[in-house]
Amino acid sequence: MADKKTSEGKSRRDFLSILLSGGFFAWFIALLYPIYNFLEPPGEEEVKISHIDIGKVEDLEKDTGKIIKFGNKPVLVLRRSNGEYAAFGAICTHLDCIVQYRKDYGQIYCACHNGRYDLNGKNVSGPPPAPLQKFGVSIKGENVIVFEETK
Amino acid sequence: MNKNNPIKLTKRGFHWIDERYKLTDLFSFLKKKSVPQYRATIWYYFGGIALLLFTVQVVTGILLLMYYKGTQDLAYESVKYIDTKVNFGWLIRSVHSWSANLMVLSVFIHMFSVYFLKSFRKPRELTWYTGIGLLLLSFAFGFSGYLLPWNELAFFATKVGTDIVGEVPLVGEYFLKLLRGGEDVTGATLSRFFGLHVAVFPGLFTILLALHLIFIQRQGMTEPEDWKSKPVSEKQQIPFFPNFALRELIIWLIVINILAILAVFFPWEIGNKADLFAPAPEGIKPEWYFLFMFQVLKMLPGKMILINGEFFGILMFGIGGLLWILVPFWEKRTPIGIRNRLLTYFGIFVIIFIIIFTMLGFYLD
Numbered sequence: 001m002a003d004k005k006t007s008e009g010k011s012r013r014d015f016l017s018i019l020l021s022g023g024f025f026a027w028f029i030a031l032l033y034p035i036y037n038f039l040e041p042p043g044e045e046e047v048k049i050s051h052i053d054i055g056k057v058e059d060l061e062k063d064t065g066k067i068i069k070f071g072n073k074p075v076l077v078l079r080r081s082n083g084e085y086a087a088f089g090a091i092c093t094h095l096d097c098i099v100q101y102r103k104d105y106g107q108i109y110c111a112c113h114n115g116r117y118d119l120n121g122k123n124v125s126g127p128p129p130a131p132l133q134k135f136g137v138s139i140k141g142e143n144v145i146v147f148e149e150t151k
Numbered sequence: 152m153n154k155n156n157p158i159k160l161t162k163r164g165f166h167w168i169d170e171r172y173k174l175t176d177l178f179s180f181l182k183k184k185s186v187p188q189y190r191a192t193i194w195y196y197f198g199g200i201a202l203l204l205f206t207v208q209v210v211t212g213i214l215l216l217m218y219y220k221g222t223q224d225l226a227y228e229s230v231k232y233i234d235t236k237v238n239f240g241w242l243i244r245s246v247h248s249w250s251a252n253l254m255v256l257s258v259f260i261h262m263f264s265v266y267f268l269k270s271f272r273k274p275r276e277l278t279w280y281t282g283i284g285l286l287l288l289s290f291a292f293g294f295s296g297y298l299l300p301w302n303e304l305a306f307f308a309t310k311v312g313t314d315i316v317g318e319v320p321l322v323g324e325y326f327l328k329l330l331r332g333g334e335d336v337t338g339a340t341l342s343r344f345f346g347l348h349v350a351v352f353p354g355l356f357t358i359l360l361a362l363h364l365i366f367i368q369r370q371g372m373t374e375p376e377d378w379k380s381k382p383v384s385e386k387q388q389i390p391f392f393p394n395f396a397l398r399e400l401i402i403w404l405i406v407i408n409i410l411a412i413l414a415v416f417f418p419w420e421i422g423n424k425a426d427l428f429a430p431a432p433e434g435i436k437p438e439w440y441f442l443f444m445f446q447v448l449k450m451l452p453g454k455m456i457l458i459n460g461e462f463f464g465i466l467m468f469g470i471g472g473l474l475w476i477l478v479p480f481w482e483k484r485t486p487i488g489i490r491n492r493l494l495t496y497f498g499i500f501v502i503i504f505i506i507i508f509t510m511l512g513f514y515l516d
Contacts, residue, residue: 100430
């Protein structure tokens with residue numbers, strides 16, 4: 001059967017081919033959509049905590065630091081040599097490693113790429129592009145409380 | 152003579168298949184196949200070495216699968232179990248690790264030899280691209296396999312490696328989450344890497360490898376550039392079968408011996424179990440084939456004129472890598488028989504760069 005051109009210059013064949021390829025395209029999208037979404041991990045259950053009691057003031061020796069679990073985030077709590085407490089998010093701002101307090105440097109140190117921060121969490125040398133996230137510390141009676149500072 | 156003696160049986164079996172599938176055609180093809188013989192012939196063996204090592208990977212990988220458990224709680228313990236309890240478990244795992252490293256090394260040598268011999272030129276562009284795909288998959292195999300024992304070093308190497316993916320503008324964040332199975336490197340990441348390592352990558356690798364080999368069979372081996380003006384009588388060739396194949400077989404034997412020596416005398420360490428809440432250990436390093444990039448990123452300052460140092464590094468490696476991959480496109484076609492010097496110098500520069508920064512990565516701090 002010869003194609004009969006309509007006044008707009010489209011034939012019945014064109015119409016069918018658009019319909020079919022469009023249909024195929026839609027089918028393909030419908031196939032990909034669930035796969036694409038399946039691969040996207042469901043939002044993590046954010047462990048909602050606002051503060052955490054990490055124990056007695058004297059538990060942590062002066063001039064040392066330790067990593068605590070703050071929800072599902074690692075937080076570095078350190079006690080300066082004068083006995084003051086400070087806390088920072090322990091995730092290095094460079095490439096996501098976990099930092100540590102180095103007594104011999106008197107600095108916070110990331111072993112992955114030699115990043116260093118001072119005891120206020122400010123990036124002082126090496127590749128880190130930004131300071132560490134600050135956490136608040138308060139002493140309630142005997143106990144040390146670490147809390148997330150509201151921005 | 153007995154009618155059922157083995158030789159007769161084999162012949163009858165061959166005839167049975169030949170009658171149906173025309174094996175004779177295949178053999179006449181193999182008989183015609185030849186390899187040019189000249190000073191660079193030695194480099195023609197490295198693709199075959201990579202192929203051998205890939206086969207070793209498949210076999211030892213399947214064996215390890217019998218005992219390995221790909222979850223956060225059990226991965227490290229199951230690898231320890233393989234190393235200490237399973238008969239020859241330490242050997243199989245050590246061979247798997249060493250063979251992986253040797254495979255990447257021979258793929259590298261294979262690629263550089265193809266580059267310097269300019270074998271990527273028309274009509275072999277697609278052989279080059281499938282080869283690049285195989286190289287990238289080898290990296291992906293190495294990177295994903297590195298995490299599977301779930302030890303400290305691997306944990307942090309994966310954190311850093313995936314964080315670099317997150318630096319890519321626009322799509323980075325999405326791919327970071329896709330790879331990690333969430334915001335952070337966790338058991339979800341391990342599951343994904345395990346699946347990729349044992350199912351997705353082997354499948355893709357097999358397809359690309361098949362194409363790569365088919366292309367080579369269709370086009371034959373590259374001849375050196377200055378052969379194009381030579382008469383046929385002056386071109387020295389050796390038959391692929393049996394001459395080249397037997398030589399390759401001897402090289403395979405040597406490689407298997409090297410592999411055995413390395414695996415037995417330098418068994419692969421397992422290290423300490425990863426702890427999501429412990430600081431990164433001293434001296435964390437990725438596998439040697441990522442070391443030069445790692446070292447450059449380590450040495451770049453945090454801020455470089457307006458942009459982030461690590462982003463600058465990644466950008467440079469991205470552009471460099473793309474240039475390398477696209478070499479069949481941009482290489483100025485020099486007249487037949489004339490060497491493209493610039494191309495050679497660029498290749499030598501790349502090799503020296505990689506060697507220097509790899510050494511720095513090994514010996515600094």
